Amino acid sequence: DKARRQVREARSALAMLNQKVSGLEQDYAALETQITAGRAYAAQRLAALYKVHWLGRIHLLATADSFFDFINRKVGLERILAQDEQVLEKLRSDQIAVEGVLEQLGSARAEQQATEIKLTRRIQAMDGEQHRRAQLLEQVRSEKTLALAAVNSLKEAAHALNATFNTLTPVAPPARPAESLAGVDNRPFNTHKGLLHWPVKGKIVSFFGPYRDEKTNVVNFQSGINISAERGEPIRAVSDGYTIFANWFKGFGNMMIIDHGDHYYTVYAHLEEVFKVKGDRVESGEVIATLGDSGSLTGPALHFEVRHHGKPVDPLEWINKG
Structure with a gap:
């Protein structure tokens, strides 16, 4: 019936929400792992960049043994800085992504809670309806039992009346004066x-x-x-x-x-x-x-x-x- 169909639909929606929440939680855990690793790497790179800054980029290049070594040091330093920029950008992107995942997770959990409440209410309503129907069925059975008893009582009374007619002895009426018969x-x-x-x-x-x-x-x-x-x-x-x-x-x-x-x-x-x-x-x-x-x-x-x-x-x- 309608109540059972609604409960099935609510359970199906809740199962899908549970899968969605589970997937978001996995995405959140993976991003947290990436962010943790990215923060550790970024901390190391910041320390290295601080040392480079303290020594001076010109000093690093000036100590090259040859022009070729100078070029290699310059290209290597630029690659390192570019990679560091990518790592920092990835870290920022992961942080933005995790904020989005957290927002989706919060919304999904709220929807999950609302669906659970709705499902609980529908189950309670269905249980209440089943209880009401059980009581009604019991009442109908009780009334039918009483009605059957009444019908049987009427049958017994009718049979008893039929039997009574077989035993009745007519009583002769008293004689009446002729004038009263007018x-x-x-x-x-x-x-x-x-x-x-x-x-x-x-x-x-x-x-x-x-x-x-x-x-x-x-x-x-x-x-x-x-x-x-x-x-x-x-x-x-x-x-x-x-x-x-x-x-x-x-x-x-x-x-x-x-x-x-x-x-x-x-x-x-x-x-x-x-x-x-x-x-x-x-x-x-x-x-x-x-x-x-x-x-x-x-x-x-x-x-x-x-x-x-x-x-x-x-x-x-x-x-x-x-």
Whole structure:
């Protein structure tokens, strides 16, 4: 990624700078050796020139045995002086060169230090990013573990509810006076398909049927619909019937099951207050509970099911969508 590429580039630049510094240090050492040797030679030559000056150039030439010897001494002296001038010029050139090398060396070392600091910071940043990613990965794994546990809990609750329907014994409703039956809709439950009113005012947040959990990528089955609404919102029976279950149920919280006859049932879960008990008669539109979040993993929402012979069917096929 970008951070690793930057670290590689910084390391490559630092390696080149190290080579440059090493080369400059070698050049500096060689020049220092030359300057030291040149200074020693120059000191000897200055001493010799001082003696020549003390004796006098004319005296040196005048003591020649012949004109030929005079010419040879003059040419030799001029060559010596010229060579001495070259040595002194080389010494001056080497001193200027070493000053330049020292300047380049100082600049290279400063750049080397800046590159090392930059490399250290990039490595620290990369280590920090790797640590952050490791923490994020651990968090994701932890959340996925929790999500898987939640999905498994929902599956277990659904299986338990299915098993509960096999063991429920309908409670015969108490006899009602004839006058109290006036206006009661005695039509079979299946004649109300598509006509049932909503059990609570709210918004559907999950639908009936198979679905894939986004966090765990696990396929699960929703045996009803979940309707999100405000806590305390009244929950109403969708049709006449009587209560065959009103208690806490693992995974669903406070739950009520109403028997509507002909093996049709409706389930209301995640309730807060429950106003009916087992055996109570309920009428269509009657408030039977209030909305809560007991047993819910997503906040206040009503879990609503319609079942026939204990098997869940799509509630939206029964509710009046108008």
